Each structure stands twice: as C-alpha cells, then as structure tokens.
Amino acid sequence: MNKRLTIRYFAGFREHAGTGEETIELNVDSAADLFEQLKHRHGSSEPLGHCKVAINDEMADWDAVLADGDVVLLFPPVAGG
C-alpha cells in the first residue's frame, strides 16, 4: 500500500534532487527501503551507514518502519567542525 511521505533533502542531496522538499506516494516499508527507492533523487552511492535519517524531527534507525504522513529527513554524511 502506498504511503504519502514528505521527504526533506539536505546539502548535496538537496542539490542533486533540485529541491529541499517534496511530497511523494510510495510503497515503502523501512527508511532504508525509502533511501534505496529514492536513489535517483538524492544521487548517493554512499554506504547507508555513512548517511543518517530522521523521522518527524527525531533521529531514527534505517530499519524504522515508515507511516503514512511521516516527514523523512535524509542526511548525507555529516562534516561538522
């Protein structure tokens, strides 16, 4: 069943997607599944463990199951400092 999700892209992901946010409908289970299905949008070939995900403004694990209406934040490898 399709879920309606708001996806937010940051830094290099945003530049590749050409937008910071979009709402999509996809048949996805986990955050990892979403990341894989959206490869053409974020353009990342990084290992999943180098990237991070947040759901509804809480840091989440990649195996977290997504719910209809979730806001999913996709973070490329961070580089603070």
Add this chain to the structure above:
Amino acid sequence: MRITAEKIEPDALRDELCDDRAGAYAAFEGWIRNHNDGEDVVRLEYEVYGPLALKEGEKVMDEARRKFPIYHAECVHREGLLEIGECAVWVGVSSAHRDEAFEACRYIIDQVKVRLPIWKKEHYVDGNSGWVNCERCAVHGHEHPEAASS
C-alpha cells in the same frame, strides 16, 4: 549547544565557564584552513539543520557531563559563510583537574563532528566548490554511531 551565524568570541565564552571550584579549563577551537586534500580553499560554507543539531548537541553535552567529573561545558558551532582563519567551532570545559577537562573537551568535539547534522562546502581558488565528506568516513570507512542508541 549553540548554533550561530555570528563570529565566535572565545574569551566571552570562556568567562561563562568560570567557577570557584574549577582548577582547570580546556578549550578547543576549529579554524577554517586554506587547504584540504591538496586543494586551495578560499572559504567554507556550513549548512546546519538547527532543530536536530541542537537536540543532538545537547545529548553530547549531557553524555560528557555524565562520563567526566566536570563543572561546565559548552559548545558553539557556526553556520553560513566563513572566511579563512575564522573559528568554526568552539568547545570549552571547566573542571577541578586537567585530565577530565582535556578528556571531556576531546569527547565533545569528536562526537559533534560525526553526529550533528552539519555539512560543509568548500569553495576553491579555481572557482569550483564541493561538499566535504566526513573525514573519518574517508579514512576508516567507519560506520557512524547511531544517535538513537548513544
């Protein structure tokens, strides 16, 4: 934990950590250098996702306070466009003795670099620019610690 678009003033920040019980103060400043990976860098641009950078930063500070017997700790990170020589990140810790001040300071900066949603884009002399990958990813191929489990 603070995120700011203003210049970091280490002396003023240091004063906030003063405590009559403290016999030690350790600080770390991260500066913008003019080169990286063989490229000449002219400036750096930091993108910060504020809500989660603050939340995750506070977790790091709480962890440091639990792990080490320190009195005060603070961390400030810049966002926006920074020029060569500017301070991008500041960490300060005060404690009774130097060991815990050094260790807590090191812990905080190491965690901040790999856990907070902060990205930097280098602008080069030749006019090109590029996002910088986590330096530890590049060197060790490490897995980032999961925020939820730390």
